[in-house]
Amino acid sequence: xxxxxxxxxxxxxxxxxxxxxxxxxxxxxxxxxxxxxxxxxxxxxxxxxxxxxxxxxxxxxxxxxxxxxxxxxxxxxxxxxxxxxxxxxxxxxxxxxxxxxxxxxxxxxxxxxxxxxxxxxxxxxxxxxxxxxxxxxxxxxxxxxxxxxxxxxxxxxxxxxxxxxxxxxxxxxxxxxxxxxxxxxxxxxxxxxxxxxxxxxxxxxxxxxxxxxxxxxxxxxxxxxxxxxxxxxxxxxxxxxxxxxxxxxxxxxxxxxxxxxxxxxxxxxxxxxxxxxxxxxxxxxxxxxxxxxxxxxxxxxxxxxxxxxxxxxxxxxxxxxxxxxxxxxxxxxxxxxxxxxxxxxxxxxxxxxxxxxxxxxxxxxxxxxxxxxxxxxxxxxxxxxxxxxxxxxxxxxxxxxxxxxxxxxxxxxxxxxxxxxxxxxxxxxxxxxxxxxxxx
Numbered sequence: 001x002x003x004x005x006x007x008x009x010x011x012x013x014x015x016x017x018x019x020x021x022x023x024x025x026x027x028x029x030x031x032x033x034x035x036x037x038x039x040x041x042x043x044x045x046x047x048x049x050x051x052x053x054x055x056x057x058x059x060x061x062x063x064x065x066x067x068x069x070x071x072x073x074x075x076x077x078x079x080x081x082x083x084x085x086x087x088x089x090x091x092x093x094x095x096x097x098x099x100x101x102x103x104x105x106x107x108x109x110x111x112x113x114x115x116x117x118x119x120x121x122x123x124x125x126x127x128x129x130x131x132x133x134x135x136x137x138x139x140x141x142x143x144x145x146x147x148x149x150x151x152x153x154x155x156x157x158x159x160x161x162x163x164x165x166x167x168x169x170x171x172x173x174x175x176x177x178x179x180x181x182x183x184x185x186x187x188x189x190x191x192x193x194x195x196x197x198x199x200x201x202x203x204x205x206x207x208x209x210x211x212x213x214x215x216x217x218x219x220x221x222x223x224x225x226x227x228x229x230x231x232x233x234x235x236x237x238x239x240x241x242x243x244x245x246x247x248x249x250x251x252x253x254x255x256x257x258x259x260x261x262x263x264x265x266x267x268x269x270x271x272x273x274x275x276x277x278x279x280x281x282x283x284x285x286x287x288x289x290x291x292x293x294x295x296x297x298x299x300x301x302x303x304x305x306x307x308x309x310x311x312x313x314x315x316x317x318x319x320x321x322x323x324x325x326x327x328x329x330x331x332x333x334x335x336x337x338x339x340x341x342x343x344x345x346x347x348x349x350x351x352x353x354x355x356x357x358x359x360x361x362x363x364x365x366x367x368x369x370x371x372x373x374x375x376x377x378x379x380x381x382x383x384x385x386x387x388x389x390x391x392x393x394x395x396x397x398x399x400x401x402x403x404x405x406x407x408x409x410x411x412x413x414x415x416x417x418x419x420x421x422x423x424x425x426x427x428x429x430x431x432x433x434x435x436x437x438x439x440x
Contacts, residue, residue: 004086006167006197007049007072011081013221014042014067041067042221045081051166054198056212056229058205058236064221065201069093069169072199087166087197090116092156101145105136105155108144112156116163126162133184134158150178157181161188168192171201179346179388183411186211186348205233206426210349265319265380265430278318278383278428279418292409297334298395301372302327303413305381318383318417319430326375328395328407330367337365338396338403339375346388351427353392357400383428386419 018037042064049055057065070076071083073091098112109130113123123130131140134154136147144152160168168189189198189211202208208215208229215232217225225232271277285303292300305313306323316322326339340355356375367373391413396403 002048002050004051005048006051006053006086007047007083007199009045009047009072009081009083012042012045012047012068012071012078012083013040013080014064014071014076015040015079040079040221042071042218043080045223047216047223047226049167049197049199051197052193052195053214054193054200054212056208056215056232057199057201057218058203058208058215058233059218059224060240062220063218065218066093066171067221068218069171069199069201072167073169085167088117088164089167089169090160090163090165091169091171092153092160093169093171099144099152099156102143104143105134105140105147108155109140109159112159113163116159116165118163130158130162133161133188135181150181154181157185161192165196167197167199169199172203179390179414180411182346182388183344183348183390187410190348204347205237206345206349207347209233210347265432266434267431268319271319272317280316280318280381280384281416281418282313282316283414284312285413290409290412292407292412294395294405294407296406297332297397298328298330298337298406300326300393300395300407300409300412301329303391303393306376316381318381318428320381322379322381324377324379324391326377326393327372328374329372330369332369333367334397334406335364335366336397336399337367337373338394338398338400339373340394340396341377342392342394344390344392345426346390349426351389352382355394355400361399380430382430384417384419385426386417389415389417391415 016039018039045068057068059065067076069091070093071078072085073089073093074085075091075093098115099108100111103111109127110120110123114120118126134140134157136151136154139147139151140155144155147155170189189200192198193211198211200208200211212229214227215229216223217232217236225235265271282305285300287300290300302325304325305316306325307313308321308323310323313322324341326341328337328339330337338355338357338360340353340357342353343351345351354377365373390411393407393409393412394405395407396405398404
């Protein structure tokens with residue numbers, strides 16, 4: 001039960017008139033036109049959003065998601081029902097909304113912050129932080145009409161992040177940002193979840209599941225389902241599959257038996273020769289981008305993916321056997337080092353990872369200042385959907401349960417995957433056996 005409601009919608013609806021000819025609108029304004037056909041973008045919505053909750057909103061294009069957010073933000077007036085919002089609202093609905101294209105980015109910072117209720121003195125006090133978060137350099141003094149969509153997103157999100165809102169509304173805006181900035185935004189949103197309320201619209205159900213406590217599914221302007229984020233996302237995806245002619249939702253089977261060693265993917269030759277080949281591009285580690293945190297008694301020197309001969313790989317194919325090599329250097333003497341990693345997608349969702357503690361717990365390593373040490377993780381690279389991914393690296397000392405972070409890098413290595421239809425989920429694992437037969 002809600003102890004305090006931030007959003008309350010009762011019988012909420014938004015109606016638009018449909019005109020057969022453009023000039024029929026003028027006739028209606030003059031009172032000369034007959035009643036036009038009505039289109040309900042949203043109707044009969046009952047919704048409560050509790051303080052501190054993160055609510056995901058999913059649905060197809062035209063289902064009423066953006067209309068709902070605009071009604072909550074106050075940029076639209078309802079045709080029926082009511083919506084009440086308690087607290088300061090900051091919304092990122094459409095790129096450039098609240099910006100004057102002829103004003104410079106700096107002028108628009110003051111304008112947009114004023115629209116969110118901040119006085120000029122408040123903006124002055126936060127300006128340095130706003131500009132640092134946006135990180136668009138000298139473009140801040142150029143007219144916004146000269147900005148790319150990514151630059152406009154950076155500035156708009158940065159202002160929104162510094163207005164001390166009680167309720168944040170995000171409508172698909174992060175889809176246009178570069179991968180590094182998306183990671184920064186997702187870290188901010190996770191921090192904001194500890195103190196505020198968030199409404200998050202996205203077609204990416206993985207991001208909704210990773211970020212949201214609860215979700216609602218809108219379909220043709222009406223609420224179709226509300227519940228846990230994963231429950232609603234699964235139902236929505238099943239509906240999409242069911243609506244595709246000639247396709248059925250995949251059935252899940254459960255295999256039992258003894259654990260086997262990793263073997264060659266039975267489809268490897270076919271995949272490599274087909275359009276389903278999954279190329280994953282790996283850049284050289286750049287220490288200049290390694291803005292990490294920690295006590296500073298160790299630092300990252302290098303991160304690389306290697307082949308079976310120990311050669312650095314600029315490109316990996318999904319399913320290929322690789323070694324992730326991480327080299328670090330001790331800045332002071334210490335013992336019991338741990339090196340770990342995560343692979344994350346562009347929204348910051350953790351896909352898989354591991355660390356050296358369990359493998360090395362019986363070995364007591366001692367390091368002197370200036371001494372380098374290395375960890376290697378051997379595995380088969382999973383197939384990845386097309387997009388940007390990041391390898392996060394953690395250097396620690398101690399044990400799994402009690403350790404001190406020496407250095408943590410959110411984005412030590414950025415990789416790009418060219419996906420061609422596989423996997424159908426977040427990642428695809430090599431298949432050691434696939435068969436089908438007829439049961440008599």
